[in-house]
Amino acid sequence: MTVAIVLLALLGSAWLLAVIEGWMATGRLSPAAPLFNGLAHLGRESIVPRSPDRVFFEAAPVLLLVVAVLGMAVLPLAPDLIIADLGTGALFINAALAYVLVAVIMAGWGPDGAYAMIGGWRFLGQLIAYSMLIVMPITAVAMRAESLVNTAIVGSQSSLWNIVYQPLGFVLFFIAAMALAFRAPFDLPTAEGELGGGVDAEYTGVRLAVLRLARLTLVVTLASATTVFYLGGWHGPLLPPWAWSLIKTLAVAVSMLLVGRYLPRIREADLMRWCWIMGIPLALVNIIIVGLLILVVP
């Protein structure tokens, strides 16, 4: 039952996100568009490029989708609305999301195309930039909760949300999450204007539909993770807990889409430089500040 509810919530959020994305791009609010687009993809010929690495080519979109769903499985929507409340939930998110990289590399290598391959390897460079900024802010979050259990992390924010307690960590995590989801301005692997779609370029038909769904799901999962780690999860007045979780998750996801609209794509070298010269020291400072707060403030 819980599994069905969470999956439905995930699918619903992905749909809503697609509607909003279409709204921002075209100015028209058409709730049925994602459905029709999806159906149209199913109806189109799904072209297989010449001499692909077939296993990678077929597996990549599915792996990306599975990974995004697995990440969602350890995130609570409400105190008892969680598929698996693992003892190492906060670490499991990292483990699941690490396979986004594997999926993107497979999607890049698989089709035997130059645009896709460059896109895939670009994402590996991107990982080297963002991955520390995913892990280190979560460390500080787990420090405050004194637990890796995601429900305990939400519980630790009942009086004060982490976005206030450790704003620096929130900013770093939000940026890194966008880089992980390869949304603009971090869409280096799919860059439309540079690589003509990159890792997306060779996918058509059903496979493209799965890939698009996976990317939307990934954004929802990351937004949900941001909610759980920084925005107090299900906490909030009046409305039921699950409603708060969904509202916050959608707000974070939409803000991720919005930020990308107003910024030009970042250069890979700049991303790397800023992440390592600014980001990682700041993340360490964040850990130190949180550690001091925990020790000093009872």
Add this chain to the structure above:
Amino acid sequence: MYAQAFFVAVFGLAAIGFGLVVFRTSSMVRSALALLFSQTAVGCMFLAMQTEFLGVLQIMMMATEMSIMAIFMVMFMMDPGGLGGMDMSHQKRFSIGAGVSAAVVAIAIALLSDWGPLADQVPDAEAQTRALGMELLGRSMMIFETAGITILTAMIAATAVAIPVQNLASKNDKESSE
């Protein structure tokens, strides 16, 4: 109990299977990713044996490590796609010998060691994590810190060795002397 043994066995066989694929393919990327999935299966074995933290950690670390290994293999190996039919194996007899003797030693240790009495109760994931943390920041701290620094040094050294000296002055000297 039986279910647990079953899953340990399945993941163990998967690990061995993917391990075989590593050597059966000539595509460097496939090889690296097969190694990744072999290690992931080992991580799943940890999970099946109720050591959650170690399992999740193994699964997480391997994804990044093996992907980075993949790009190094693509960078340094000729024919990374394995389309040229190049034979990359060498020292076959020695490797077989080393592999077989290592396997024999490992099995012997597994069978002959005194593993102590069976635990009746496995501590839950949180208690394990806590115990592991105490271990890592206590007695074993030096070992792990040393290992970390060593790996970092090795990584930097490998990259430095791969890049030829880019000293323009000395290059010009060489050209003028030729």
Add this chain to the structure above:
Amino acid sequence: MIEVTKDLPRSADGLQMDWLEVPFGPVFPGLPGGLKLTLTLDGDGVTEGQAISLVGVTSKGDNVEESEEMDAETFIAYLSAAIPLAPVSYRLLACLAIEQAAGLEDDSANAGARTGALERERIASHLGWLAQLGRQLGFAWLTQRASTLQLQVREANRDSLAALEPALRTLGTRLERTPLLKSRLMGVGILPTESSGLRGPVASAANEGGDAWARLWQRLAEISASLDLIKSGAEPELPVLRDVGDVSGTGEATVDTPRGEARLSLKLERGHVKSYELDTACSHHIGLVPKLVEGQELGDALLAVGSLDLSPWEVTS
């Protein structure tokens, strides 16, 4: 391993790898349609590249066959249709050249309206370039804003241009405030010092740093200047050829098109164009591409090519 790689060319980062020759265009989202860029890629870096146009206009018509001879009106229509990215400018160019060949005096009555139309097209063309820049950078807001404005400007009269003026002028402020944009464009596409044949915004920006950032600001400044010109001038009107009759003669004209100066010289015989020669800015600029992309990262190389605002139709063949 060493034996296999030793003869491969060495790239800037010192690693020896297979190079890929990858086509970008003629239909590529980040480049104007019709332009084909062939880049030799070494990973994410470009080792060499060249651009050709697949839709260029013919630069010369010598002793056109009797049957294919065009009368003056047909020639004007032909030239403006051949260059869809700047039809008004080339229409004006053809009109001026034919009128000069016919020996007509400069037309002061129509000059204001013609300048208005030319400047209006300049604004629209630069907006089109901004939209293209947005597409290349994945900067969705800029693409949407600039292309909406472009559509509005194209057919606008003086009053509606005055209404659009605040929107056009704030575009610059907005871009100046956009984070990451400056760091993305500064130092990209710097022209080699010995480059010659520069015209238009590319030439003017060469003194201001000569990179993509300078070219962006040059174009924004030209939008402002054109707005001022239109405001103080006459209502923009499409250039129409004055009655020239069946005259013969030779004429030459120059028009400062949105992409730089274009020259046309032609020979009229009994009201028909006997021969012509066209010289456009883009034919010169396309030659800059190999130097601009060499040794750059892929994204920077494409930005550099984009910042030249090449119109493949204006590349003469």
